[in-house]
Amino acid sequence: MSSESNLFQTKAENTTEIPLSTLRILLWDIDGTLVRSRVNGAFKDYFIPTMKKVFGSVGNFEKMQFSGMTDTQIIYESLREEGFTPEQIFEKKEELLKVFQAEMTAIFERNFEQHEILAGVRGILAAAAETPLFYNSLLTGNLSVAAEIKLRSVDLWHYFSDSPNAFGEISHNRNDLATEAGKLFNERFDFEFAPSQFIVIGDTPNDIICARHFGAKAVAVGTGRGQFKHKLLAEKPDVFLDDLSNTNEVLKILSAL
Ligand SMILES: [Mg+2]
Incomplete structure (x- = not known):
């Protein structure tokens, strides 16, 4: 078995849990990152x-x-x-x-089909869920009720239903959401996670700004409607990805952050 397949061995194969200090917490944005509304402005x-x-x-x-x-x-x-x-x-x-x-x-x-899943999303969420190194969670401006309805409609909610998610009713200021995500994880695991263990993945400059406000890593994706790559790069994300379609490559990048 190569070292790469060792790193990404599945939770089922892995009998020992990894130390919490090495866990990488993926804080996923929803709109433009996991899903997109089929009609612009449908909200x-x-x-x-x-x-x-x-x-x-x-x-x-x-x-x-x-x-x-x-x-x-x-x-x-x-x-x-x-x-x-x-x-x-x-x-x-x-x-x-x-x-x-x-x-x-x-x-x-x-009309249940209001949203479509973006390229590679199902693959990367499934892979991260199966990899002991990662924990899937949401950092979204959506109200909790909106996030659940949207993600249920594309059969992605089960990846987050038991996670300590940060939702839009926490604050009108997105920067507060990342800080709150940190607190929610510390409470859930009774452990003091380092902000650098969190990786915010989103499609807008605000996602990167909120990651930096907390001290988290920032991954920008180019799948948001009406978002400009140069504006995302101007906020200096750790990584810019055109999309999430190459699961192994994305896993490798996330694990190296
Ligand atoms: Mg978004």
């Missing part, structure tokens, strides 16, 4: 009725550019000119989650 169909019901207005929503923002940031930025504060948004968090889930479910019940 408006559930965002708009949700905002009207919970906050009574959509504010500037229709005029804004949202990529890389958390769902709560989208709501805040849309409503701030109407005098809403982040605190007022988060006071309604429980209602927001409930209405968002209902509106999104109604859309997905009409």
Whole structure:
């Protein structure tokens, strides 16, 4: 057996667990990284009725550019000119989650195939799940209810259903999400992970910025709709990948970070 196949031996073959200090935690972004909506802007169909019901207005929503923002940031930025504060948004968090889930479910019940999986995603998630070195988790601006509906619709949710994920209802500031991800992992494993053990994988400059804010590694992928490679490279990710289609190559790169 070569050293490479030793490194990537499956969990089933591996009888000894690796020390937590060597674990690499993959913090996956969702939109533009794992999946993409089949219709550009499809999220408006559930965002708009949700905002009207919970906050009574959509504010500037229709005029804004949202990529890389958390769902709560989208709501805040849309409503701030109407005098809403982040605190007022988060006071309604429980209602927001409930209405968002209902509106999104109604859309997905009409058409379950709202999203498509991006190239290589199923392969790399399966491989990472089988490799003791890695732990799959989410760092996403999506509200938890939105993340679950989206990932269930493409049969990817089972990779994350038991993970300590960082979701958009944690903060309107994406940078807080990586710090919170660190805390969630420390609590789950009762261990102090080094920030450098975390690898944020995302398609926007904000993903790289939030990784750096926490001290995590950053992998940029070129699969986001409307994202420019030069803007991603300007934030100096550790690695830029056009996509995730070459599973062995991506595993090698992630394990070397
Ligand atoms: Mg994204």
